Amino acid sequence: xxIVMLGAPGAGKGTQAxxxxxxxxxxxxxxxxIFRKNIKEGTDLGKEAKGYMDAGKLVPDELTxxxxxxxxxxxxxxxxxxxxxxxxxIPQAEALDGELKKLGEDIDFAIDVEVPDENIxxxxxxxxxxxxxxxxxxxxxxxxxxxxxCDECGAELTIRDDDKPETVKKRxxxxxxxxQPLIEFYEKKGVLHTVDGTADVSDVFxxxxxxxx
Numbered sequence: 001x002x003i004v005m006l007g008a009p010g011a012g013k014g015t016q017a018x019x020x021x022x023x024x025x026x027x028x029x030x031x032x033x034i035f036r037k038n039i040k041e042g043t044d045l046g047k048e049a050k051g052y053m054d055a056g057k058l059v060p061d062e063l064t065x066x067x068x069x070x071x072x073x074x075x076x077x078x079x080x081x082x083x084x085x086x087x088x089x090i091p092q093a094e095a096l097d098g099e100l101k102k103l104g105e106d107i108d109f110a111i112d113v114e115v116p117d118e119n120i121x122x123x124x125x126x127x128x129x130x131x132x133x134x135x136x137x138x139x140x141x142x143x144x145x146x147x148x149x150c151d152e153c154g155a156e157l158t159i160r161d162d163d164k165p166e167t168v169k170k171r172x173x174x175x176x177x178x179x180q181p182l183i184e185f186y187e188k189k190g191v192l193h194t195v196d197g198t199a200d201v202s203d204v205f206x207x208x209x210x211x212x213x
Contacts (some may be wrong), residue, residue, distance in 0.1 A: 001026065001080035001212065002105065004087070006182055007113035008175045010120040010168065011197045012204065016113060019205045020070040024212070027076050031086040034067050035059070045070060065095045080108070089178050093185050110186035113206060115197035117172050125165045128157040 003020065007013040014030075021028035033069050038046030045067045052059045064086070072081055087093040100106055115123075126139040128148075132155035137144050161167055186192040195207040 002080045002100075002108050002112045003042055003080070003212075004186065005084045005113070006110055006186070007119055007177070007197060008115060008179075009171045011113045012201065013111075013116040014111045015201060016111070016204060016208060017082045018084055019201075020069050020208060020212070023205075024080075024081065024174040024208070027074075027081045029068070029071060029081050029086075030084045031068065034071050038067055038190060044057055061089070061095050062073055062090045064092065065099055067068075068096070068133070069099055087182060090181050090185055093182055095157060099212075107186070107189070107191055109212065110129060110182070110189075110192045111211065112183055112192060113197040113204065114194050114196045117169075120172065121165050121168050124163045124168045125159070127159065127163045131158050172197050 001024065003017075003026070004012040005017045012167045017028045020026065035046075035049055036066070039050050040046070045063065048063055048066065052063070068083075068086060087096055095181045097107075122140075123138075124143070128137045128139065128144070129135070130137075130150035130153065133150060134154045135150050136142075137150075137157060144157060148157050150157055151153070162171075183192060193211045195204055195211070197204055199207070
Protein backbone atom coordinates (compact mmCIF):
# COMPACT_ATOMS: atom_id res chain seq x y z
CA UNK A 1 0.00 0.00 0.00
CA UNK A 2 1.75 3.12 -1.27
CA ILE A 3 0.19 6.36 -0.10
CA VAL A 4 0.87 10.01 -0.98
CA MET A 5 -0.42 12.61 1.48
CA LEU A 6 -1.60 15.90 -0.03
CA GLY A 7 -2.82 19.09 1.62
CA ALA A 8 -1.79 22.65 2.33
CA PRO A 9 0.76 23.46 5.05
CA GLY A 10 -1.07 23.30 8.36
CA ALA A 11 -3.88 21.06 7.02
CA GLY A 12 -2.80 18.24 9.36
CA LYS A 13 -1.54 15.75 6.79
CA GLY A 14 1.58 15.00 8.86
CA THR A 15 -0.56 14.11 11.90
CA GLN A 16 -2.72 11.81 9.76
CA ALA A 17 0.36 10.23 8.14
CA UNK A 18 1.67 9.34 11.63
CA UNK A 19 -1.69 7.79 12.57
CA UNK A 20 -1.80 5.75 9.35
CA UNK A 21 1.80 4.61 9.96
CA UNK A 22 0.95 3.44 13.48
CA UNK A 23 -2.32 1.73 12.44
CA UNK A 24 -0.99 -0.13 9.39
CA UNK A 25 2.68 -0.59 10.33
CA UNK A 26 3.91 1.45 7.36
CA UNK A 27 6.96 3.73 7.40
CA UNK A 28 6.11 7.46 7.36
CA UNK A 29 8.61 9.00 4.96
CA UNK A 30 9.30 12.71 4.63
CA UNK A 31 11.88 14.04 2.19
CA UNK A 32 13.26 16.33 4.91
CA UNK A 33 14.15 13.26 7.02
CA ILE A 34 15.73 11.53 3.99
CA PHE A 35 17.89 14.58 3.21
CA ARG A 36 19.06 14.91 6.81
CA LYS A 37 19.85 11.18 7.10
CA ASN A 38 21.86 11.04 3.85
CA ILE A 39 23.79 14.21 4.68
CA LYS A 40 24.48 13.10 8.27
CA GLU A 41 25.67 9.66 7.12
CA GLY A 42 27.77 11.16 4.32
CA THR A 43 26.29 8.92 1.60
CA ASP A 44 27.10 9.63 -2.05
CA LEU A 45 23.56 10.94 -2.53
CA GLY A 46 23.90 13.06 0.61
CA LYS A 47 27.19 14.59 -0.56
CA GLU A 48 25.63 15.38 -3.93
CA ALA A 49 22.61 17.04 -2.29
CA LYS A 50 24.82 18.97 0.16
CA GLY A 51 26.81 20.36 -2.78
CA TYR A 52 23.67 21.97 -4.18
CA MET A 53 22.48 23.17 -0.77
CA ASP A 54 25.85 24.68 0.15
CA ALA A 55 25.79 26.58 -3.15
CA GLY A 56 22.35 27.92 -2.25
CA LYS A 57 20.71 25.97 -5.06
CA LEU A 58 17.61 23.77 -5.02
CA VAL A 59 18.30 20.03 -5.05
CA PRO A 60 17.18 18.80 -8.50
CA ASP A 61 14.02 16.67 -8.65
CA GLU A 62 15.98 13.80 -10.21
CA LEU A 63 18.33 13.62 -7.20
CA THR A 64 15.45 13.90 -4.71
CA UNK A 65 13.66 11.02 -6.47
CA UNK A 66 16.87 8.92 -6.40
CA UNK A 67 17.17 9.49 -2.63
CA UNK A 68 13.51 8.61 -2.18
CA UNK A 69 13.79 5.39 -4.21
CA UNK A 70 16.88 4.43 -2.23
CA UNK A 71 14.84 4.87 0.97
CA UNK A 72 11.77 2.94 -0.24
CA UNK A 73 13.93 0.04 -1.41
CA UNK A 74 14.53 -0.76 2.28
CA UNK A 75 13.08 -3.93 3.83
CA UNK A 76 10.70 -1.91 6.01
CA UNK A 77 8.98 -0.58 2.86
CA UNK A 78 8.12 -3.97 1.38
CA UNK A 79 4.50 -3.68 2.54
CA UNK A 80 4.26 -0.08 1.36
CA UNK A 81 4.91 3.40 2.74
CA UNK A 82 3.43 6.87 3.26
CA UNK A 83 5.01 9.83 1.46
CA UNK A 84 4.58 13.13 3.28
CA UNK A 85 5.84 16.33 1.62
CA UNK A 86 6.74 14.67 -1.67
CA UNK A 87 5.93 15.08 -4.48
CA UNK A 88 5.40 18.85 -4.24
CA UNK A 89 5.24 19.63 -7.96
CA ILE A 90 4.03 18.00 -11.18
CA PRO A 91 7.62 17.35 -12.44
CA GLN A 92 8.41 15.56 -9.15
CA ALA A 93 5.22 13.49 -9.42
CA GLU A 94 6.04 12.57 -13.03
CA ALA A 95 9.62 11.65 -12.12
CA LEU A 96 8.41 9.46 -9.23
CA ASP A 97 5.76 7.89 -11.46
CA GLY A 98 8.30 7.05 -14.15
CA GLU A 99 10.73 5.41 -11.71
CA LEU A 100 8.00 3.40 -9.98
CA LYS A 101 6.71 2.15 -13.33
CA LYS A 102 10.20 0.77 -14.11
CA LEU A 103 9.80 -1.32 -10.94
CA GLY A 104 6.27 -2.36 -11.94
CA GLU A 105 4.86 -0.33 -9.05
CA ASP A 106 2.48 2.59 -8.62
CA ILE A 107 0.93 4.87 -6.00
CA ASP A 108 -2.23 3.22 -4.61
CA PHE A 109 -3.80 6.17 -2.76
CA ALA A 110 -3.35 9.94 -2.88
CA ILE A 111 -5.17 11.38 0.13
CA ASP A 112 -5.94 15.10 0.06
CA VAL A 113 -6.61 16.58 3.50
CA GLU A 114 -8.72 19.57 2.47
CA VAL A 115 -8.91 22.66 4.68
CA PRO A 116 -9.96 26.18 3.55
CA ASP A 117 -7.19 28.80 3.63
CA GLU A 118 -8.91 30.95 6.28
CA ASN A 119 -9.05 27.94 8.66
CA ILE A 120 -5.34 27.29 8.14
CA UNK A 121 -4.38 30.93 8.80
CA UNK A 122 -6.45 30.86 12.01
CA UNK A 123 -5.08 27.44 13.00
CA UNK A 124 -1.41 28.33 12.48
CA UNK A 125 -1.46 31.94 13.69
CA UNK A 126 -2.89 30.70 17.00
CA UNK A 127 0.20 28.60 17.72
CA UNK A 128 2.57 29.70 20.49
CA UNK A 129 5.89 28.18 21.52
CA UNK A 130 8.11 28.41 24.56
CA UNK A 131 11.62 29.49 23.50
CA UNK A 132 13.05 28.08 26.73
CA UNK A 133 11.63 24.55 27.13
CA UNK A 134 10.05 24.00 23.70
CA UNK A 135 6.47 23.42 24.96
CA UNK A 136 3.82 24.29 22.36
CA UNK A 137 0.34 25.76 22.76
CA UNK A 138 -2.60 27.01 20.72
CA UNK A 139 -4.64 30.02 21.80
CA UNK A 140 -7.89 28.25 20.91
CA UNK A 141 -7.21 24.50 21.23
CA UNK A 142 -4.45 24.16 23.90
CA UNK A 143 -4.22 27.56 25.65
CA UNK A 144 -1.69 28.13 28.45
CA UNK A 145 -3.19 28.48 31.94
CA UNK A 146 -1.90 32.07 32.11
CA UNK A 147 -2.09 34.09 28.90
CA UNK A 148 1.29 34.39 27.16
CA UNK A 149 3.15 32.37 29.81
CA CYS A 150 4.46 28.77 29.56
CA ASP A 151 2.79 26.34 32.00
CA GLU A 152 5.99 24.30 32.25
CA CYS A 153 8.71 26.85 32.97
CA GLY A 154 7.06 30.29 33.23
CA ALA A 155 8.86 31.78 30.22
CA GLU A 156 7.11 34.20 27.88
CA LEU A 157 5.58 32.47 24.86
CA THR A 158 6.44 33.55 21.31
CA ILE A 159 4.94 33.15 17.84
CA ARG A 160 7.27 31.53 15.31
CA ASP A 161 7.94 33.45 12.09
CA ASP A 162 6.48 30.50 10.15
CA ASP A 163 3.18 30.88 12.03
CA LYS A 164 2.69 34.62 11.45
CA PRO A 165 -0.41 35.25 9.28
CA GLU A 166 1.54 37.00 6.51
CA THR A 167 4.02 34.09 6.30
CA VAL A 168 1.23 31.49 6.34
CA LYS A 169 -0.54 33.33 3.47
CA LYS A 170 2.68 33.35 1.41
CA ARG A 171 3.16 29.62 1.99
CA UNK A 172 -0.44 28.99 0.94
CA UNK A 173 0.13 30.99 -2.27
CA UNK A 174 3.12 28.78 -3.09
CA UNK A 175 1.06 25.67 -2.31
CA UNK A 176 -1.80 26.71 -4.62
CA UNK A 177 0.65 27.56 -7.37
CA UNK A 178 2.95 24.51 -7.20
CA UNK A 179 1.32 21.70 -5.25
CA GLN A 180 -2.42 21.95 -5.81
CA PRO A 181 -2.05 20.83 -9.50
CA LEU A 182 -1.08 17.42 -8.04
CA ILE A 183 -4.70 16.94 -7.05
CA GLU A 184 -5.67 16.87 -10.73
CA PHE A 185 -2.64 14.69 -11.54
CA TYR A 186 -3.68 11.97 -9.08
CA GLU A 187 -7.36 12.38 -9.94
CA LYS A 188 -6.53 11.48 -13.55
CA LYS A 189 -4.71 8.39 -12.29
CA GLY A 190 -7.88 7.39 -10.41
CA VAL A 191 -6.22 7.23 -6.97
CA LEU A 192 -7.27 10.57 -5.44
CA HIS A 193 -9.43 10.61 -2.29
CA THR A 194 -10.41 13.78 -0.43
CA VAL A 195 -11.17 14.06 3.30
CA ASP A 196 -12.53 17.04 5.23
CA GLY A 197 -9.56 18.26 7.28
CA THR A 198 -11.72 20.68 9.29
CA ALA A 199 -13.26 17.75 11.19
CA ASP A 200 -11.87 16.43 14.47
CA VAL A 201 -8.50 14.64 14.05
CA SER A 202 -10.02 11.26 14.99
CA ASP A 203 -12.91 11.75 12.54
CA VAL A 204 -10.49 12.61 9.73
CA PHE A 205 -8.58 9.42 10.54
CA UNK A 206 -11.78 7.33 10.48
CA UNK A 207 -12.56 8.74 7.02
CA UNK A 208 -9.06 7.80 5.85
CA UNK A 209 -9.39 4.26 7.25
CA UNK A 210 -12.64 3.85 5.31
CA UNK A 211 -10.80 4.86 2.13
CA UNK A 212 -7.91 2.45 2.77
CA UNK A 213 -10.31 -0.48 3.29
